[in-house]
Amino acid sequence: MRALARVQEWYGPHSSTAAEWPADALMMAKGETTVSVVLPARDEESTVGGIVAAIRRDLVERTPLVDEILVVDSNSTDATAQRARDAGARVVAQREVLPHLPPLTGKGEALWKGLAASKGDIVVYIDADLRSFGPHYVSGLIGPLLVDADIHFVKATYERPYIGSDGVAQQGGGGRVTELVARPLINMFWPELAGFAQPLGGEYAARREVLERVPFATEYGVEFGLLVDLLQLVGLDAMAQVDLGHRTHTHQSIPALGRMAGQIMLTAWSRLERQGRVLASEPPAHTLLQFGLEGQADLVDVAVAERPPLASLVLEEDVA
Numbered sequence: 001m002r003a004l005a006r007v008q009e010w011y012g013p014h015s016s017t018a019a020e021w022p023a024d025a026l027m028m029a030k031g032e033t034t035v036s037v038v039l040p041a042r043d044e045e046s047t048v049g050g051i052v053a054a055i056r057r058d059l060v061e062r063t064p065l066v067d068e069i070l071v072v073d074s075n076s077t078d079a080t081a082q083r084a085r086d087a088g089a090r091v092v093a094q095r096e097v098l099p100h101l102p103p104l105t106g107k108g109e110a111l112w113k114g115l116a117a118s119k120g121d122i123v124v125y126i127d128a129d130l131r132s133f134g135p136h137y138v139s140g141l142i143g144p145l146l147v148d149a150d151i152h153f154v155k156a157t158y159e160r161p162y163i164g165s166d167g168v169a170q171q172g173g174g175g176r177v178t179e180l181v182a183r184p185l186i187n188m189f190w191p192e193l194a195g196f197a198q199p200l201g202g203e204y205a206a207r208r209e210v211l212e213r214v215p216f217a218t219e220y221g222v223e224f225g226l227l228v229d230l231l232q233l234v235g236l237d238a239m240a241q242v243d244l245g246h247r248t249h250t251h252q253s254i255p256a257l258g259r260m261a262g263q264i265m266l267t268a269w270s271r272l273e274r275q276g277r278v279l280a281s282e283p284p285a286h287t288l289l290q291f292g293l294e295g296q297a298d299l300v301d302v303a304v305a306e307r308p309p310l311a312s313l314v315l316e317e318d319v320a
Contacts, residue, residue: 003191006236011195014240015157018136021143021242023063029146034067036120037138040110041128042074045083048128052087058135060088065139070118071128072097074110080128092117098313104305108222112307115211122146123211127202132248140242141205152210152238153230155196156203158247175200181261182224185268189277190228192236199227200264203244210234212311219304220260221267228271255290255298262288262302270304 037055041048052069059066071084074094081091095103097113115123122145124138137156144151160175178200186193193199200223214229216222230239252260266286272278286303 003194006192007195010192010236014151014237015195015243016144016240017243018140018143018245021136021140021147023059023065023135023139026065026139026143026146027063030065033122033146034120035065035122035124035138035142036068036070036118037066037124037126038111038114038118039069039071039084039089039126039128040074040107040114041071041076041080041084042110043076043078043080044128045076045079047130047133048080049083049087051126051128051130051133052084052089054133054135055138056088059138065142066124068118068120070114072110072114072117074107104218104307106217106219106222106305108216108218108220108225109307111222112216112218112310115208115216115310121208122205123208124205125202130247132246134245137203137244138205140244141203144240144242145205145207150238151240152234153206153240154204155198155227155239155241156201156244156247157197157241158201158244160198160201160247177257177261177264181264185224185265186227189268189272190231193227193231196227196239196241198241200224201247203247206230213309215309216307217263217267217270217304218307219263219267219302221263221304224264225267225271225306228268232275255292258290259288259300259302262286263304266302266304270306 039048048071055066055069069089071089071091072094073081073091085091094110094113097117111125122142124141126137141154141156144154182199186199214226214233217225266284269284286301288300288302290298290300292298
């Protein structure tokens with residue numbers, strides 16, 4: 001009950017809507033602060049160009065809130081990089097950022113490489129598969145950071161409908177892994193974070209100095225890991241959420257969601273171990289046996305690697 005009271009105390013003052021942060025009104029608060037928008041993208045040629053073009057038109061040319069649009073091409077096999085470049089983004093290949101490091105895979109790797117390659121004081125992450133993107137996604141997320149120096153991390157919340165194969169939207173049907181895995185884990189072990197309505201959402205913003213001090217899980221556990229690690233680093237009162245309206249994107253298959261769930265559970269386990277809250281004689285298994293429609297078995301690896309805090313890497317290189 002004490003944790004619930006803490007969430008209730010936090011929720012009101014730290015929750016807002018994108019309409020409360022219009023781009024024009026944020027220009028004075030921006031001052032000399034620089035903003036980078038980073039989009040991790042793998043085979044997103046159908047959506048990435050439109051997102052980049054909207055940001056450039058409304059938040060670079062019309063209202064200069066954004067200083068850099070960076071697309072991290074995560075080994076795409078389609079025209080993702082060219083579409084992003086044509087729309088006005090700077091594009092970097094994931095494998096070419098910090099190339100002296102052993103390569104890793106996954107969304108978290110693209111986010112970490114994007115942090116390393118970008119320059120802004122504030123970094124905004126936007127998924128490249130959005131079909132509902134509007135510039136208010138960016139202005140809404142950076143608003144609390146520009147106006148309040150005590151806020152260090154802002155997470156998006158939204159309605160996530162599930163779009164079925166018939167094209168019909170089912171309200172509240174999106175975010176299946178959130179409801180079945182992430183939210184129960186958060187409420188059990190980190191109840192202070194229970195007020196975040198979309199803990200796994202791919203849209204959020206933070207101050208660079210904070211992001212560089214936390215590790216990044218390299219797979220789909222990255223958003224879960226960041227929430228938990230930032231809670232420990234800056235505390236709940238330095239975190240906020242902004243309602244962006246609704247979010248539609250490409251849905252993954254049930255087997256893919258199962259793999260995602262396994263990665264999130266392993267990410268949660270690693271945080272519990274690191275915080276001294278669990279002690280095991282051996283680590284949890286990282287293989288997942290899945291069964292197809294006709295009973296065929298498929299053994300997949302859901303292991304989660306991790307990149308260290310970027311600041312520690314920079315310090316090591318400076319010493320060397």
